[in-house]
Amino acid sequence: MxxxxxxxxxxxxxxxxxxxxxxxxxxxxxxxxxxxxxxxxxxxxxxxxxxxxxxxxxxxxxxxxxxxxxxxxxxxxxxxxxxxxxxxxxxxxxxxxxxxxxxxxxxxxxxxxxxxxxxxxxxxxxxxxxxxxxxxxxxxxxxxxxxxxxxxxxxxxxxxxxxxxxxxxxxxxxxxxxxxxxxxxxxxxxxxKMNPLGSLRQLQAYPLVAGLAVAFLFASMAQRGLENVWVLHTTFRYGWNMQTNGLTLALVGLMAVLVQGFLIKPIVARMGERRTITLGLTASMLAFLAYGLASQGWMVPPIIVFGALAGVALPAIQGLVAGTVHSSDQGKIQGAFTSLTSMTAIVSPLVFTSGLFSYFTSETAPIILPGAPFFLGSLLFLVSLALLARLFRRLPLTTNLALTSALRGRGHSRPDVVSRATIRP
Known part of the structure; x- marks a missing residue:
């Protein structure tokens, strides 16, 4: 070990x-x-x-x-x-x-x-x-x-x-x-077993989880965008060298460990999965907007500390999924979410770095806007929030009846799942 x-x-x-x-x-x-x-x-x-x-x-x-x-x-x-x-x-x-x-x-x-x-x-x-x-x-x-x-x-x-x-x-x-x-x-x-897309078909059995997966996809795409564009953005905008970039990325990692290792459990226990997800996505949206607007390098570390609250969102979504899915399907559904994460790792650098950052720092751009990838990320978090708000409003998760209806959406009737799943507001 x-x-x-x-x-x-x-x-x-x-x-x-x-x-x-x-x-x-x-x-x-x-x-x-x-x-x-x-x-x-x-x-x-x-x-x-x-x-x-x-x-x-x-x-x-x-x-x-x-x-x-x-x-x-x-x-x-x-x-x-x-x-x-x-x-x-x-x-x-x-x-x-x-x-x-x-x-x-x-x-x-x-x-x-x-x-x-x-x-x-x-x-x-x-x-x-x-x-x-x-x-x-x-x-x-x-x-x-x-x-x-x-x-x-x-x-x-x-x-x-x-x-x-x-x-x-x-x-x-x-x-x-x-x-x-x-x-x-x-x-x-x-x-x-070698088909990397095979696990995604499992989402069809759970319409509620499929809705959560779409919100997860947008949020994960945005989060990957930050990782991919960080060094180029800070070098271009603030003139940071490799040492400064390395130290700020270390701060990002440290804050992620602190939040996911020590804070997420008490936050979920106090607020429930739904409110924790909303908190994390809102913090993400605001932090990305702040990154895009930050004109001076000294503004970045405080945004990193505040933006660390974003670390509660994606684990809380997966926790919500785990409480919804039958034990016999847990591995398949979590595998589907892993596949979604991998897909965003492919698409995100093409959109955020090769696309937006490259274009808005080039001589052909109508305006030099190195923060453009972060503005897109903020928008994606907003879309994720809107999707979840609509999902939670349409399927009030505080009742087992709502969960039963969600699971029966495509012909599934699984009272054993409902009895296990307690989804707090």
Whole structure:
């Protein structure tokens, strides 16, 4: 379990290290043109996300067939090698290749989660998955800060450090990582299991959940937009260097850990899922509007602190979904939401970075407006709020009768679900 925690931490740390560096490296290849850098950066991020989306089900299915150990070790070795390719990349084309391979190898997170499920008991499962959340949080706190500091020495150095971490982890795992999936529990490879869109069909069985999924999609799209455009926006608008970008991204990660690790539980307990979702989406909408309007760099950290309340919205939506869905469908429905998140990771950089940011910082734009992506994000959060308000008004979730009607919307009658689901206003 310790090795898996370290593996996930190093994976996320490696991603975090590169976040403040990659846009600068692309800009260097393009002679310092920010608008062009935005266009290429958005496509590169979309390529990475697309490979993760397509390969995660396949990697998971292969680990069910051949075991977790060989897949995890192969992914670590491939990731380390890929970071070296990016470190030595002589052109932007090599960066594209590097991020494509990184997307394939980054799909090992699916296998790491399966490994945790194999070795956990019902008593330790929640704690072990809590370690997963901690690994992600720590990686996104320390990764950008370290990347910014290393990038100040050399733009290539963060890639070498990430490669070293991955390869040392691979070597350590080669000697100490046991197999968690016994041969008698392995399954054959099914192409059906590898379909990344297959889980989305499960939403048809729950009209109420499908409505929540649409709102989740808009909010997730906006949130991804912030991640994708941050470095280019702050560099263009405020003249921030990599160190400043790394530290502010570390602050974003720290606030996310504090809110999701310590505040979301008491907030939901006091306000209920519906009001928590409304709080989070409203905070998101206002924070994005403030980011778009902020004319000075000193305004950004207070917005980060306030905007951290946004971190309660998406988990609360998923919690609301979990309380609505029958236990036999939980995995399928949560898988559908994971697919939605992956889809937004593909589309968002193309819209926010390659599209809006690139256009509104170019010479052909009628007005220079680097905050345009944040204005779109604020609008998407508003749309999400409006959809949920309409859904909650049409289906008053304070009554079990309303939930029964929602579940029967397409011929489903499941009183067992209603008896379990208590959805507070």
């Amino acid at each position: 310790v090795f898996i925690f370290v593996t996930l931490f190093i994976d996320i740390l490696g991603i975090g290290i590169i976040i403040p560096i990659l846009p600068e490296l692309i800009r260097e290849f393009l002679g310092g043109n920010v608008a062009q850098a935005g266009r290429y950066y958005g496509v590169i991020i979309a390529v990475y996300a697309t490979m993760q989306f397509l390969c995660a089900p396949a990697v998971g299915a292969l680990s069910d067939r051949y075991g977790r150990r060989p897949i995890i070790l192969a992914s670590l070795f491939g990731l380390g090698t890929d970071y070296l390719i990016q470190a030595w990349a002589p052109s932007i084309g090599w960066l594209f290749l590097g991020r494509l391979v990184a997307g394939v190898m980054g799909a090992s997170i699916t296998t790491a989660n399966a490994y945790i499920a194999d070795v956990s008991t019902p008593e330790t499962r929640a704690r072990n998955y809590g370690f997963v959340g901690a690994a992600f949080g720590l990686g996104f706190i320390f990764g950008p800060a370290l990347g910014g500091l290393l990038g100040g020495i050399s733009l290539r150095l963060p890639f070498f450090v990430s490669a070293g971490l991955a390869l040392v982890n691979w070597l350590y795992g080669f000697f100490v990582l046991p197999e968690s999936l016994a041969p008698e529990h392995r399954s054959t490879v099914s192409w059906r």
